[in-house]
Amino acid sequence: MVGNSGAGVKTLQKSLNFCTGLTIDGSYGAKTRDAVMKVQSERGELRTACTVHKPAGR
Numbered sequence: 001m002v003g004n005s006g007a008g009v010k011t012l013q014k015s016l017n018f019c020t021g022l023t024i025d026g027s028y029g030a031k032t033r034d035a036v037m038k039v040q041s042e043r044g045e046l047r048t049a050c051t052v053h054k055p056a057g058r
Helices: 007-020 030-042
Strands: none
Touching: 007 030
């Protein structure tokens, strides 16, 4: 959710950086939200206000 920050957000941003080139700053702002929605849209996944990050291989 926009406004969150911390290690979990950084982990998400690292994955998004690999896919979209998103800057990793540890803050879930509009750019992170837009990157999540872009990746979900490209993969045909449902876009929601609450996004769950699941690392590959789990």
